[in-house]
Structure formats: structure tokens, C-alpha cells
Amino acid sequence: QLRFVESGGGLVQPGGSLRLSCVVSGFNLDDNDIGWFRQAPGKEHEGVSCLDTTDGSTYYTNSVKGRFTISRGIPKNTVYLQMNSLKPEDTGNYSCAGVRYFNDYDGCVPYYGVNNWGKGTLVTVSS
Numbered sequence: 001q002l003r004f005v006e007s008g009g010g011l012v013q014p015g016g017s018l019r020l021s022c023v024v025s026g027f028n029l030d031d032n033d034i035g036w037f038r039q040a041p042g043k044e045h046e047g048v049s050c051l052d053t054t055d056g057s058t059y060y061t062n063s064v065k066g067r068f069t070i071s072r073g074i075p076k077n078t079v080y081l082q083m084n085s086l087k088p089e090d091t092g093n094y095s096c097a098g099v100r101y102f103n104d105y106d107g108c109v110p111y112y113g114v115n116n117w118g119k120g121t122l123v124t125v126s127s
Contacts, residue, residue, distance in 0.1 A: 009121030022096035033099035047108030095120035
């Protein structure tokens with residue numbers, strides 16, 4: 001059964017850091033790409049970062065480049081999003097999901113609709 005379970009969100013001051021974790025089951029990370037998506041209050045979902053686990057290539061949306069890092073963890077069914085220098089505009093619910101492909105033009109394109117994503121973990125950046 002396809003399942004993504006996120007954790008690690010919370011309230012953090014601007015400039016702070018958080019590391020999000022996503023535990024994946026029913027989805028083979030050895031053969032598929034994975035990504036983090038966020039939904040800010042009142043906005044559409046946005047692809048934040050994606051990872052090609054076969055060659056290690058990554059994608060970051062412009063607003064997080066240089067501040068966020070996506071990686072695959074140990075055990076290998078875990079994916080992390082290290083978020084540094086957080087800003088209030090990073091506030092949102094962060095979910096992970098399988099990704100069909102990604103590029104600089106289309107961003108992260110998920111395999112499935114939001115009903116098959118994780119429920120997410122809430123990140124609030126505020127002083």
C-alpha cells in the first residue's frame with residue numbers, strides 16, 4: 001500500500017532551521033523520484049524540491065535554492081528536507097510524494113494526485 005508519512009515540522013523563528021523526514025512504503029525509491037511539496041495558507045501546492053535517487057540529481061524551486069537540501073536517508077525508505085535560514089514565506093504544510101519527473105520548466109511533477117500524498121507536516125516560521 002502506497003504510504004508517505006512526514007514529520008519534523010513545527011514553529012521556528014525566522015533564520016532558524018528544521019529537518020523534515022518522510023518515511024515511504026509501497027513505493028520503490030530505488031526506481032522512482034521523490035519530492036517535497038508545500039501548500040501555504042490560501043495558495044496552491046508548490047513543488048519545493050525533488051530528488052532522482054538513481055543519479056542524485058535534484059531540483060529546487062527558486063525561492064529555496066541555497067537554503068534547502070533534499071537527501072535520501074538511512075534506512076533507504078526515508079527522505080529528508082533540511083531547511084535552513086527559514087523565512088516567514090516558507091510557512092506551509094509540507095508533504096512528500098512520488099514524482100514522475102522534474103525539470104527547470106515544469107518543476108516537480110507528481111505521479112499521483114494529492115489524495116495519494118502524505119498528510120504533511122506543518123511548518124510555521126514566525127517571530
